[in-house]
Amino acid sequence: MSKYNPVIDILPPKEGGWQKKIIFRVAGDGWLQVEYGEEQVFDLLDTFRLFAIMDRLAKKQIPGLIEYGNGFRTMMYRYDPTKISLRELLKYIKEVEEEVGGIEELSFPSRLVKLPIVFKDSVTRAAIEKYVREIRPNAPNVVNGHNFDYTAMYNGLSPEELKEKILGTEWFLCHQLFWPGGTYQLPIDPRCAIEAPKYNPSRTYTPEGTVGVGGWCIYIYTTESPGGYQLLGRTIPTYQLSQKHPAFKEKPFLLKASDRIKYFETTEDKLLEIYRLVHEEGSPKYQYDITEGTFRVKDYIDFINREDVKREVKEFERRKMEAQKTVPIP
Amino acid sequence: MQSSGIEYGPLKIRQVGIRVYVEDWPGRLGFYKYGFPVSGAADHYAHRMANLLVGNPVTEATLEVTGGFFEAEFTFDTVIAVTGANMEPKVNDDPILMWKSVRVRAGDVLKLSLSKDAGFRAYVAFAGGIDVPLFLGSKSTCVWGSYGGYKGRSLQAGDVLNIGKLNEKQLDSLEGKYVKPKFIPNYEKTWEVAMVPGPTAAPDYVTEEGVEKVFSTVFNVDRNSDRSGYRLITPKDIFPKEWARKSGGVAGLHPSNIVDMGYTIPGGLNVTGDMIIILGPDGPCGGGYVILGTVAYADVWKVFQAFPRRDFIRFRFATLDEAEELRRKQEAMFNSKEEIIGG
Numbered sequence: 001m002s003k004y005n006p007v008i009d010i011l012p013p014k015e016g017g018w019q020k021k022i023i024f025r026v027a028g029d030g031w032l033q034v035e036y037g038e039e040q041v042f043d044l045l046d047t048f049r050l051f052a053i054m055d056r057l058a059k060k061q062i063p064g065l066i067e068y069g070n071g072f073r074t075m076m077y078r079y080d081p082t083k084i085s086l087r088e089l090l091k092y093i094k095e096v097e098e099e100v101g102g103i104e105e106l107s108f109p110s111r112l113v114k115l116p117i118v119f120k121d122s123v124t125r126a127a128i129e130k131y132v133r134e135i136r137p138n139a140p141n142v143v144n145g146h147n148f149d150y151t152a153m154y155n156g157l158s159p160e161e162l163k164e165k166i167l168g169t170e171w172f173l174c175h176q177l178f179w180p181g182g183t184y185q186l187p188i189d190p191r192c193a194i195e196a197p198k199y200n201p202s203r204t205y206t207p208e209g210t211v212g213v214g215g216w217c218i219y220i221y222t223t224e225s226p227g228g229y230q231l232l233g234r235t236i237p238t239y240q241l242s243q244k245h246p247a248f249k250e251k252p253f254l255l256k257a258s259d260r261i262k263y264f265e266t267t268e269d270k271l272l273e274i275y276r277l278v279h280e281e282g283s284p285k286y287q288y289d290i291t292e293g294t295f296r297v298k299d300y301i302d303f304i305n306r307e308d309v310k311r312e313v314k315e316f317e318r319r320k321m322e323a324q325k326t327v328p329i330p
Numbered sequence: 331m332q333s334s335g336i337e338y339g340p341l342k343i344r345q346v347g348i349r350v351y352v353e354d355w356p357g358r359l360g361f362y363k364y365g366f367p368v369s370g371a372a373d374h375y376a377h378r379m380a381n382l383l384v385g386n387p388v389t390e391a392t393l394e395v396t397g398g399f400f401e402a403e404f405t406f407d408t409v410i411a412v413t414g415a416n417m418e419p420k421v422n423d424d425p426i427l428m429w430k431s432v433r434v435r436a437g438d439v440l441k442l443s444l445s446k447d448a449g450f451r452a453y454v455a456f457a458g459g460i461d462v463p464l465f466l467g468s469k470s471t472c473v474w475g476s477y478g479g480y481k482g483r484s485l486q487a488g489d490v491l492n493i494g495k496l497n498e499k500q501l502d503s504l505e506g507k508y509v510k511p512k513f514i515p516n517y518e519k520t521w522e523v524a525m526v527p528g529p530t531a532a533p534d535y536v537t538e539e540g541v542e543k544v545f546s547t548v549f550n551v552d553r554n555s556d557r558s559g560y561r562l563i564t565p566k567d568i569f570p571k572e573w574a575r576k577s578g579g580v581a582g583l584h585p586s587n588i589v590d591m592g593y594t595i596p597g598g599l600n601v602t603g604d605m606i607i608i609l610g611p612d613g614p615c616g617g618g619y620v621i622l623g624t625v626a627y628a629d630v631w632k633v634f635q636a637f638p639r640r641d642f643i644r645f646r647f648a649t650l651d652e653a654e655e656l657r658r659k660q661e662a663m664f665n666s667k668e669e670i671i672g673g
Binding site: 003039068071086183252 | 363529597616625
């Protein structure tokens, strides 16, 4: 084997249940990467397993392990090599991976967070106007002054049907690595798996609270920032550096990976009133709607394997493919 | 102002050249999975030495002066130390030695000039430390996140920063300490750093030859380099030539695209498109691009002493065990203060 090969250990796939190979990769002194399977794929089952692992890790004391963060199908561990060598750490992590059994039996804590959304609101509309004015005048992804109708077209849907897809599922918050409190979400109901190409070139400005879609993910922009996802609308604050509203008292961000987000439609007036209460007054008069819960992977597997669900997923795939033959890419 | 029993008093910031940040060490740990990078002193070696010289714990915040042209006026007597890049520090008009603790008086002005020959960042430590609020457990500034440090930003002329205010007797005992010469690094125009390939390197993502080429190339640092990342001017003979895959598949068309994963910060060799970026302490915690290798932590400070556009970086192959050993030695060195500090 090449001296450059970073693979330091492997757990072979298990018979029955969750089948994937587990690959342990060197990532410099102080880091260990654990990868599920050999293929670069988006598979919620990989992500769910990572949460079951983290649930277990939280109950263990591993010397020299500082922290960890999950991607969609990988975990990155940060350790202190003055306290533990990678080879020793590997023993602990392999043990945890072995202890976590077949995927079907897994469950982990997951909160349900209900967030109001306004589609095609005036703030995201202004951001798109700015992009058209300053960066790309004839951007094909701007239809009727917004990216919403374009995204509908790209998915072979009417604007009303696109709303139904977004409102019709819980969105699973997979990871937050790219931006503080960031929120990469995939739909738990695969029939709602909308997709979108990214901006080209990217945007220099995205308003706080914007909900966008890029690739298979939807994303809430926690703060004003650059960005490349197609804008759908706007939700309420999910990040507050001043930490003056009680929801941000412990941490400056509201959402965390493993949360399920359910969007419901509201009016722009109501949305702006919530911004005022949360950011200007820091007032507990607005309370976030968060329910503690448990996510059972078996329920998910049963659901995606239902005949009617499988049929409708296929049907939607076909519609998307048909639409994408003619809809221009930015 | 009073906290943890130390008294603080004002330091008047008179001039800030490029950027001056409050940074501590090891930075903001424990919030990686929530997307908050580690931040902290980019040159953890010079930062720790500066603190040791003025009797602070190595974890205390210092000022990270980027490029040069910093001036600050003291309003009371204290002891300071300047380490890192040689910016020809002066108190009023008198040159002071670097890597040495120096007594300053009320009304004195510390002046740093441009880092002329080698190095990009200097560190100024104050006896008793710097009083800024802890944010998520750290005093460090994260620039693009606009949080931590002094109001989440670089210092500006006119700012007043609170620094430690110790009594005469304490100051007497702290003055005149120096770093023994063999512990003062040579500042270079080409920095050689140990690097361990992985997690996404040869053979799956980059060819074996590609990794060889990374180890045999002297990379010029791009002008667009900062605490988030150091961009390396990457020859076409490395990328796109040496990708082991034709495309990134579902993760994106380019072979540098992968399904989002955690990054190694600082020090990860993040390949975005066909350019290698060495992730800095303020770099993203993760994303959708390959990490070809990671600079050994014991050496990572050298990367951020390279002056963008002027200086160069060369990688030396290290095994994981070698990199771990380098780190253990360095930590042991910092734990034996009497060995490294004289006076």
